[in-house]
Amino acid sequence: MTNLTRRDFLKLSGGLAATAAALAACKPLGAPTDSPLPTVAPPTTSTTAIPTPTAVPISEQTIARALRRLMFAPKPEDYARAKQIGLEKFVDEMLSQPSGDDPNVASKIKEFTTLTLSPTDLVEYDVDGKRPIPGQELMKATTLRSVYSSYQLYEMMVDFWTNHFNIYIRKNLTGVLKTADDRDVVRKFALGKFYDILSASAHSPAMMIYLDNFESTKNKPNENYAREILELHTLGVDGGYTQQDVQELARVLTGWSVGGKRAAKPGDFEYRQAIHDTGAKTILGKKYDNNGQQEGELVLQALAKHRSTINYVSKKLVRRFVADDPPQALIAKAAKTFTDSDGDIPKVMKTIIASDEFRASLGQKFKRPYEFIVSALRVTNAQVDPGNVLNNYLNQMGQPLFQWGTPDGYPDEAAAWATTNGMLTRWNFALALCNNTIREAKVDLTAITKDATTIDVAIDLLSMAFLGEKLPNEGKQILTKFGGSANVKTATPMLAALIIGSPYFQYR
Secondary structure (H helix, E strand, O other), X not given: OXXXXXXXXXXXXXXXXXXXXXXXXXXXXXXXXXOOOOOOOOOOOOOOOOOOOOOOOOOHHHHHHHHHHHOOOOOHHHHHHHHHHOHHHHHHHHHOOOOOOOHHHHHHHOOOHHHHOOHXXXXXXXXXXXXXXXXXHHHHHHHHHHHHOOOHHHHHHHHHXXXXXXXXXXXXXXXXXXXXXXXXXXXXXXXXXXXXXXXXXXXXXXXXXXXXXXXXXXXXXXXXXXXXXXXXXXXXXXXXXXXXXXXXXXXXXXXXXEOOOOOOOOOOEXXXXXXXXXXEEEEOOEEEEOOOHHHHHHHHHHHHHOHHHHHHHHHHHHHHHOOXXXXXXXXXXXXXXXXXXXXXXXXXXXXXXXXXXXHHHOOOOEOOHHHHHXXXXXXXXXXXXXXXXXXXXXXXXXXXXXXXXXXXXXXXXXXXXXXXXXXXXXXXXXXXXXXXXXXXXXXOOHHHHOOOOOHHHXXXXXXXXXXXXXXXXXXXXXXXXXXXXXXXXXXXXXXXXXXXXXXXXXXX
């Protein structure tokens, strides 16, 4: 790609701030303009035959905005596939993709040897300055998976559950054990059943250490993990539990620990009967009496099926994939599917995605920093080698991987991220990325605009690549005025950065 000269940069950037401000004032793309799907009329006692509603074709605009909601960022082949087989079948394909890595990603992370280590091997790993640190390899692999995987909805669900079962990677041994948690809990069950991921998390050594359950004994029960299971992992803060339920659950979970240096499997989950409270306990009105480890398993099963859990998890999924203020009617639909399917997450997701509320919300959900950076890397076809530079951008925006200190996970509302400093850092990242000054992410934007002979055509090509559709007239006019009579190759990096920094791209 041709480097910008100082003269070219000054020529273009003289009106950059004004152009950026004008774009920032534009509204996000918003809901698609095609008609909603028809609803079936209710039954009637009339003998007159009711005509079968004619399905309204889903427009390319709806497909583009739906894929931008369900992926970090769609690629041209994703748009093409969805148009070919229809959005519903494409969603079915995404929801049935296997857990794990597609071949392209597997080849990019094969050198990260710590990703496959057992918890025991991870805690015994010799970090002597010559070998990679597991936490660093996990963060690199996570970014590479998000950027390069064709299993995009799966990766979005991995991100969702990572925050739902949040573990702060900088506490004690969580820095190494989070690698096993990511593999054996989140990634394994991201598109499974809720009980399975809840149970796997409860047996995760990283979770036991992060929330201090590894040191909980019958003589001194620790309530941290018990409280977060009820408040954050299952029922929700308003789910109907009491402080006594927290205390009783803490007693149930005494003995759920992590193997020490002398254990058969140091660093792995270990149940210790000797420190388990064998007395009778009552949780949410149900009695548990001296069943050892099985007490905890039974409580987890009960919590996974509890009405408050079903509503709480459904609400979080609707918030993540529909709106900051989740529509109550859609929560109810998702909760019904959750109940009917015994917590089958793909079926719940299909209910959410098929809803009118989902379609009406497209283009109006603000991207969190990690999502923003990954989507920018994907649409620019960046060659990514993640490290300190990209991590620093995430730090500045407030969302470094696995580093939210409290158990609630990173916030999922725009108010937490659409700050002055956050937006400025996003603009700086877009400018640096598109002008090829980030050594860990190299782009060739001329590959996107190679057929452009005018600024107008370049804008259309960039917007199609970045958004799956052309910019609204208001936005295009702003960019056309900015580009003026500049050479297309010279203008391309700045035009690309302006689109990425605009509300059109920052909302999904």
